[in-house]
Amino acid sequence: MTTAVLAWGPLALTPEGSALVAEIEAYLATIPAAARPTVPYVCPLGSTLQPWNAGHPLRRPTLLDRLAQRPARAVPVTVADHLRLASRYISAFGWTQGALWDTAGRVCLLGAQAAVLANGYGLPETVVRARIQVMEVLHATGRPVASPDVYNDAPTTRQADVHHLLDRASARALSLGI
Incomplete structure (x- = not known):
């Protein structure tokens, strides 16, 4: 052999x-x-690359929306889904500190939440409830800050910390059924 x-x-x-x-x-x-068939790129961890909103329907105008000449309604998502989508948005476009977004398209925690909302996932109330969950996790883990944005912009915070925070807040929201 x-x-x-x-x-x-x-x-x-x-x-x-x-x-x-x-x-x-x-x-x-x-x-x-x-x-020759084209094969999607497979990352070393074994899954194919997917868009940040994979698994969620796109916002589509109904016939009534088109007749009334109004924008399509938002896709309903839970608070847990909103937090997961925000994390995936940061993974897809990058993370920044000190600004909602930069010229390269990277976003902060609030910028990711705003982008998820702007892409038609959830309502403003969903974002408010999600931010409450993030604050609950921050305070429960001994990080009493005035807002999630202060935590995002702290010099010691890294992108992985933000993803971990969003994951814990999502799990908390899921356990509460919101």
């Missing part, structure tokens, strides 16, 4: 396995490049 070393570690190849790999490569070489 021979051992081939690949980028992710040693892989023992038998002569039968080598023949199978050669046969697959020969077959793939016969397919025109335009006809």
Whole structure:
């Protein structure tokens, strides 16, 4: 048995396995490049990259909305969903301190919540209730700050801290059924 070393570690190849790999490569070489199936990028953790709002319906105007010439209604989301979407928005676009957003599109905690709301997920009341949950978690974990924004902008706060805070607040909201 021979051992081939690949980028992710040693892989023992038998002569039968080598023949199978050669046969697959020969077959793939016969397919025109335009006809080859495109495979989504798979991250090292094993899941495909998805948009920040994956799993949630898009806001779509109804016939009545179009007739009345009004914007589509917001997609209803729970407080827990809002907090998870805010975390995913920060993951997708980046995180910043000291501003709602910057020229690169990165957002702070409040900017992420505003972006989730602006994209049609939830109502302003949802955002208020979500911020209450964030404040409850901050105070329960010994970080008595005046607002989540003060915590976001603290020099010792990192992006991972914000994600952890949003995750804990989401879990708290879920346990309360809101």
